[in-house]
Amino acid sequence: MIKKLFFAALLVVSTLVACKEKFDPQLPSPGVGYLIVEGNLNPGNDSTVIRLTRSYSMQGRPLPLAEMNATVIVEGTDGSTQPLLMTSAGFYTARRLNLSFTQQYKVRIKTGDGKEYLSQLITPLTTPSIDSIGLKRNESGASFYVNSKGTENQSKYYRWDYDETWEINSYYNSLLIYQENANLVRDRLPAEMEFQCWKYDTSSTILLGASTALSANVINEKTLLTIPKLDERLAVRHSLMLRQYSLSKDAYNFYELMKKNTESLGTLFDPQPSELRGNISCINDNNAIVIGYITASTVSSKRIFTTLPDWIYPQICELDTVPLDSIQDFFVGGGMIPVLTGYTPRGTVDYYLASPGPCVECTRRRGNLARPNFW
Amino acid sequence: MLNKKILPALGSLLIISQAANTQEKGVTITAKYDSLPRKELLLQLEKKTGFFFYFDSGRLDTSKISFQANDEALEIVLNKLMDGTASTFAIDYPNKKVYITQQIKIQTTLPRGFYADGDNIAAGNTTADSSKMLYNHRVSKTEQKLRFEVGSGNNGGKPVALIQGIIRNGRTGEPMSNVSILIDNRYSTTSNQYGEYSVSLPTGDYPLSVVGIGIRELTAEITVHSDGKLNIDVQQQVPTLREVIVSARKTSNIRSTSMGTAKLDITSIKRIPALFGETDILRAITTLPGVKTVGEASTGFNVRGGSTDQNLILYNEGTIYNPSHFFGMFSAFNPEVVKDVELFKGTIPAKYGGRLASVLNVNNREGNKKNITGSAGIGAITSRLQVEGPLDKNKTSFIAGGRTTYANWLIGLLPAEYEKSRASFYDINLGISHRIDSSNNLYFSGYLSNDKFSLNNDTTYKYTNRNFSLKWKRTLTKRLQGELIAGYDHYEFETASLNNETNAYSLAFRIRQMFTKLNFTYFKNAQHSFDFGISSLLYKLDPGSYTPGKAGSLVVTDIVQTEQALENAAYFTHIYSPTPDLSFSTGLRYSLYSFLGPKQVNYYAPGEPKNENTLTSTVDYKSGKFIKTYGGPEIRFSTRYAFNPTLSVKAGFNSQRQYIHMLSNTTAISPTDIWKLSDPNVKPQRGEQVSVGLYKNLKSNTIETSVEFYYKRIHDYLDYKPGAKLVLNHSIETDVISTEGKAYGAELMIRKTVGKLTGWISYTYSRVLLRSTAQDQQWQINNGREYPANYDKPHDVTLTSSFRINHRLGLSMNSTYSTGRPITYPIGRFYYAGSARVLYSDRNQHRIPDYFRMDLSVNIEGNHKVKKLTHNSWTVGCYNLLGRKNPYSVYFVSEDGSVNGYKLSVFGNIIPFINYNIRF
Numbered sequence A: 001m002i003k004k005l006f007f008a009a010l011l012v013v014s015t016l017v018a019c020k021e022k023f024d025p026q027l028p029s030p031g032v033g034y035l036i037v038e039g040n041l042n043p044g045n046d047s048t049v050i051r052l053t054r055s056y057s058m059q060g061r062p063l064p065l066a067e068m069n070a071t072v073i074v075e076g077t078d079g080s081t082q083p084l085l086m087t088s089a090g091f092y093t094a095r096r097l098n099l100s101f102t103q104q105y106k107v108r109i110k111t112g113d114g115k116e117y118l119s120q121l122i123t124p125l126t127t128p129s130i131d132s133i134g135l136k137r138n139e140s141g142a143s144f145y146v147n148s149k150g151t152e153n154q155s156k157y158y159r160w161d162y163d164e165t166w167e168i169n170s171y172y173n174s175l176l177i178y179q180e181n182a183n184l185v186r187d188r189l190p191a192e193m194e195f196q197c198w199k200y201d202t203s204s205t206i207l208l209g210a211s212t213a214l215s216a217n218v219i220n221e222k223t224l225l226t227i228p229k230l231d232e233r234l235a236v237r238h239s240l241m242l243r244q245y246s247l248s249k250d251a252y253n254f255y256e257l258m259k260k261n262t263e264s265l266g267t268l269f270d271p272q273p274s275e276l277r278g279n280i281s282c283i284n285d286n287n288a289i290v291i292g293y294i295t296a297s298t299v300s301s302k303r304i305f306t307t308l309p310d311w312i313y314p315q316i317c318e319l320d321t322v323p324l325d326s327i328q329d330f331f332v333g334g335g336m337i338p339v340l341t342g343y344t345p346r347g348t349v350d351y352y353l354a355s356p357g358p359c360v361e362c363t364r365r366r367g368n369l370a371r372p373n374f375w
Numbered sequence B: 001m002l003n004k005k006i007l008p009a010l011g012s013l014l015i016i017s018q019a020a021n022t023q024e025k026g027v028t029i030t031a032k033y034d035s036l037p038r039k040e041l042l043l044q045l046e047k048k049t050g051f052f053f054y055f056d057s058g059r060l061d062t063s064k065i066s067f068q069a070n071d072e073a074l075e076i077v078l079n080k081l082m083d084g085t086a087s088t089f090a091i092d093y094p095n096k097k098v099y100i101t102q103q104i105k106i107q108t109t110l111p112r113g114f115y116a117d118g119d120n121i122a123a124g125n126t127t128a129d130s131s132k133m134l135y136n137h138r139v140s141k142t143e144q145k146l147r148f149e150v151g152s153g154n155n156g157g158k159p160v161a162l163i164q165g166i167i168r169n170g171r172t173g174e175p176m177s178n179v180s181i182l183i184d185n186r187y188s189t190t191s192n193q194y195g196e197y198s199v200s201l202p203t204g205d206y207p208l209s210v211v212g213i214g215i216r217e218l219t220a221e222i223t224v225h226s227d228g229k230l231n232i233d234v235q236q237q238v239p240t241l242r243e244v245i246v247s248a249r250k251t252s253n254i255r256s257t258s259m260g261t262a263k264l265d266i267t268s269i270k271r272i273p274a275l276f277g278e279t280d281i282l283r284a285i286t287t288l289p290g291v292k293t294v295g296e297a298s299t300g301f302n303v304r305g306g307s308t309d310q311n312l313i314l315y316n317e318g319t320i321y322n323p324s325h326f327f328g329m330f331s332a333f334n335p336e337v338v339k340d341v342e343l344f345k346g347t348i349p350a351k352y353g354g355r356l357a358s359v360l361n362v363n364n365r366e367g368n369k370k371n372i373t374g375s376a377g378i379g380a381i382t383s384r385l386q387v388e389g390p391l392d393k394n395k396t397s398f399i400a401g402g403r404t405t406y407a408n409w410l411i412g413l414l415p416a417e418y419e420k421s422r423a424s425f426y427d428i429n430l431g432i433s434h435r436i437d438s439s440n441n442l443y444f445s446g447y448l449s450n451d452k453f454s455l456n457n458d459t460t461y462k463y464t465n466r467n468f469s470l471k472w473k474r475t476l477t478k479r480l481q482g483e484l485i486a487g488y489d490h491y492e493f494e495t496a497s498l499n500n501e502t503n504a505y506s507l508a509f510r511i512r513q514m515f516t517k518l519n520f521t522y523f524k525n526a527q528h529s530f531d532f533g534i535s536s537l538l539y540k541l542d543p544g545s546y547t548p549g550k551a552g553s554l555v556v557t558d559i560v561q562t563e564q565a566l567e568n569a570a571y572f573t574h575i576y577s578p579t580p581d582l583s584f585s586t587g588l589r590y591s592l593y594s595f596l597g598p599k600q601v602n603y604y605a606p607g608e609p610k611n612e613n614t615l616t617s618t619v620d621y622k623s624g625k626f627i628k629t630y631g632g633p634e635i636r637f638s639t640r641y642a643f644n645p646t647l648s649v650k651a652g653f654n655s656q657r658q659y660i661h662m663l664s665n666t667t668a669i670s671p672t673d674i675w676k677l678s679d680p681n682v683k684p685q686r687g688e689q690v691s692v693g694l695y696k697n698l699k700s701n702t703i704e705t706s707v708e709f710y711y712k713r714i715h716d717y718l719d720y721k722p723g724a725k726l727v728l729n730h731s732i733e734t735d736v737i738s739t740e741g742k743a744y745g746a747e748l749m750i751r752k753t754v755g756k757l758t759g760w761i762s763y764t765y766s767r768v769l770l771r772s773t774a775q776d777q778q779w780q781i782n783n784g785r786e787y788p789a790n791y792d793k794p795h796d797v798t799l800t801s802s803f804r805i806n807h808r809l810g811l812s813m814n815s816t817y818s819t820g821r822p823i824t825y826p827i828g829r830f831y832y833a834g835s836a837r838v839l840y841s842d843r844n845q846h847r848i849p850d851y852f853r854m855d856l857s858v859n860i861e862g863n864h865k866v867k868k869l870t871h872n873s874w875t876v877g878c879y880n881l882l883g884r885k886n887p888y889s890v891y892f893v894s895e896d897g898s899v900n901g902y903k904l905s906v907f908g909n910i911i912p913f914i915n916y917n918i919r920f
Helices: A002-016 A249-262 A324-334 B013-021 B038-049 B074-082 B266-271 B281-285 B408-412
Strands: A019-022 A035-041 A048-054 A071-076 A081-088 A091-094 A105-110 A116-119 A130-138 A141-149 A157-169 A176-179 A184-187 A196-202 A207-210 A218-228 A237-247 A280-282 A290-296 A299-306 A320-323 A336-343 A349-356 B028-037 B052-054 B064-073 B088-092 B097-101 B146-150 B160-169 B180-183 B187-190 B196-202 B204-211 B218-224 B232-234 B261-265 B311-315 B338-344 B358-364 B373-378 B382-392 B396-405 B422-437 B440-455 B459-475 B480-497 B505-523 B528-548 B558-560 B563-579 B582-596 B599-604 B615-621 B626-644 B647-658 B660-663 B674-677 B685-698 B703-720 B736-752 B757-772 B786-788 B795-806 B809-818 B826-832 B835-840 B851-861 B871-879 B889-895 B898-905 B911-919
Touching (some): A035 A116, A035 B826, A048 B826, A130 A218, A130 A237, A130 A299, A157 A249, A207 A218, A207 A249, A249 A290, A249 B835, A249 B889, A280 A290, A320 A336, A324 A349, B028 B038, B028 B074, B038 B052, B038 B064, B038 B074, B064 B074, B180 B196, B196 B204, B266 B281, B266 B338, B281 B338, B835 B889, B835 B898
Parallel strands (some): B160 B232
Antiparallel strands (some): A019 B898, A035 A048, A071 A081, A081 A091, A105 A116, A116 A280, A130 A141, A157 A207, A176 A184, A320 A349, A336 A349, B088 B097, B160 B196, B180 B187, B382 B396, B396 B422, B422 B440, B505 B528, B528 B558, B528 B563, B582 B626, B599 B615, B685 B703, B757 B786, B757 B795, B809 B851, B871 B911
């Protein structure tokens, strides 16, 4: 609220005079190799994933380094122990933990370098179900929001993440394809059709909500994401899969501080960035730094589909004439793709009408041809 | 010149009484002369009146003069003509003769009852009071010198006499402050904000000079017989007259014991090129050595390593909690009504207390007591209007000023989605001064400022300062003066958001305080003088109320309990000058602060970190209960030794206590920061400072140089746990980390106050280092090691200069360089919640790039005809002339899954401005 206002104040000024430019101070990165732990213990029947990575340098574009060869064990105050096994690089998974809501749990992590980390005791929470997901439109685009309602004895702190899936359609549904090795244009096989594709994305911002200031445990119209106008995502059909988690107050504070440190900067009145730790610590090396907060809650999820027939997605897709003798020049490498055939009055192929790749083949727009199972 | 009211009585008293008797007042003159020598004027008058003028042209003042008379009596005209010169005159009406003389006054007749009336010869002299002293006797004139005589010859044989009086503007009657009265280069004093001065010296004959900013230097001979009063009317410097050397505070920097003080009058502030051409008092303050800001958009300033909340900003005695408009872009003081600004950063007089770092005293002018005048101005951001004048001539005057903005045009430049946003601010001033009699004065001052900003009709944000004060000044005896001040200060802000049915809220914060102060100054003699007094301040603070914004909102009202406290203080200062070269100012202030009920107070296990687990009890105190009392002595000591009239050395020690704290965990102070009173869990902040300085004036006091060093410690400064929520926090003490600080530095300044080129260059080296002393080790910032504060900028060079090309054209330049402020840079990246993110560790271990800016402005005045109906002027200029993209901050954000670094400049372009001002 207040932050938003300052951002607007900044905007007022910035439109006039202020300016923001990319800046890389070429910093040394002493904070490399810290253990990063992210995950939610799912007490129910769904699977639990804990991701272990290492922090990396400010320079270059390295990928987060996955922590392999760790052992991850969930220990209950009832004496139970359940291991999580690495299913892909850095992801440690258990099919079903079946945790009790009356017990507390700890996560013990032993890494390959011999260090042992232990979380604080975590109490599993039940997450209220998602009431509804809505869409609001204005001149600048469309925003998805969530409504939720919990009971008084459920946590008042919420976190969300989501997956987005959207269908894209090529501008032209071409039945032709250029076969490079034979230098000829032929009909597409059914498996070669590239009109309909799907694209995926996941949330990359921390979405938090709290109903602590309200008289009821209610989340009202919490904005999840805003799609700017003319965006591809709403051109055909869009699906949002939202997951809701209950948080303890401490976990909420952790996420909020992370959000402040990494997302909310750049205003005139920035919060002072500060150190972030979480609920895990190294028990056999005081100097080993670990960052992360392991939560435990059931997950409520909801998927919605959105089709907006009046949504405008502009594409510039002209048809060019490609004479038969120059198909090699145009079609090799897929710069242009044939869409229609032009015939001579005698009925032989005279020329092709072709359009740039992204207008014809949806994979050229980084689309995925496989139809999702929920579509 | 001498007081116009007195002059007829003194210079030509005899003649006036004669004139009245003989009904000769009918000799009137209507004329207008521009820049004529006096001789020429006299000849013109001779023609007009038919009187014969006797004078020695060789002895006349050779300067040119402009004046206008509209059906005015001859003696009035002559009075005007001879003002401030060594000449006097006598009119012989029956014989139609005028005698202009220098040393001896021709007496054309014997006055009626001259001796019988005794001292009170000045019949009709409004400034004379009933005491049997001789006032302002201008008995004779030596060549080129005025001559004053103070006291009666019969002084009872006392060797030392006390002279008191008021320095006033001869045209408007407004008291002139900070005017130096220098007697024989040995006895000096400076007039205070009411124009009053007092000086004690052995009886005898001395040369006297009166100098000050914007006035004509006055030199005279003075004969001191005994204690007495000497009111001096000075003439404003009128540029078309003869070349006048105006010297500001010529030797006061050498002479006074105070160090680390700076005074800027509004004229020099107006010369500094300002952002959008809006004369800005706080920005002017930041050009002084030892004063810094975190950045261009931050409210407030930092003095000698103090945080922004450690400055006491007094505006006509009232405390201003938010001195800025529009998110810190402009200061909230209207330059049209402000007289001067005084900053105490070293030795803070014992009279002031309650803040650690500095006292900024902003004083408004008193209204013109003689005529209705005013001014108006139009700039890019604000329009200003100011009117002043007498309510009851010579007794009561008023001054009123107002500013308003039309900053909404700025919003018009925003993207369409912000078109419904609105921004506005205004401020209003009213000052009334009333002279009850010669020893009693009353002053009223009122101030209102208001800011409002709304974002797309959704979130609105507003804040308001409201202050008023009433002051009664009384001269109890000729050596003892007192003032009684009472007032009320109010600051509040409110944010509200109404769009979301369920979450609509309104959040408000408020400080109210009532105060009374009783101050006395007692001037015993040249060796001893005393300041003493008491003050009482009642705080009432509403730390936050969160309420539903409209019907249907589910927001639960959350009100943090009101805090109240009483701060009483008594002070005593002894200024002792055993010899004219050596003086000591020893001040002691004792402040006693009580946190009052009603209030629920949490108590924690002693010696343990304060948190939910160590909470031992919660006590509910009844209204008026003294819950916790803090107090202690504060020492204000300074000393000065003058090696010679142009070189002195000073040293001082200061200690301070502060009972109210601003809660802020943003790097720059934001206008929604709230305040907190000291309570059983939040200790008062304490500070000590030692400083030494060397002062040298060059070129007959026209160039002042100084170097000052200071070392300072700050105790129980407040910092906060990472991610602490400060607003609506019912137990803020659990989120507070106490911090110790130290600051040290050197300040060099060269200031030229006289001539075509004026200005100052200052260099500051300063450091401020904080150290976290949280009991709970995990919360210690940088593991308890020292780290630089956000406003630690070691090097700072500022050049502020103005060059007067001629009387109508002036050029001003301001340039400033400083080290970039400290910043916390990330030390690595990690991947979390779907995005690469940055990792922070130690606070403030890097710096943003250095800052350099140059501003230029040209001031063009209309012509200077004194009697013109209106005077206008234009100011055009450029802020950030080089268009340098000075960084305000450097930050890293996670965007679409990856981390990007940005450099943000608030004013990254050349900002041209134009301003039009009119005076009437």
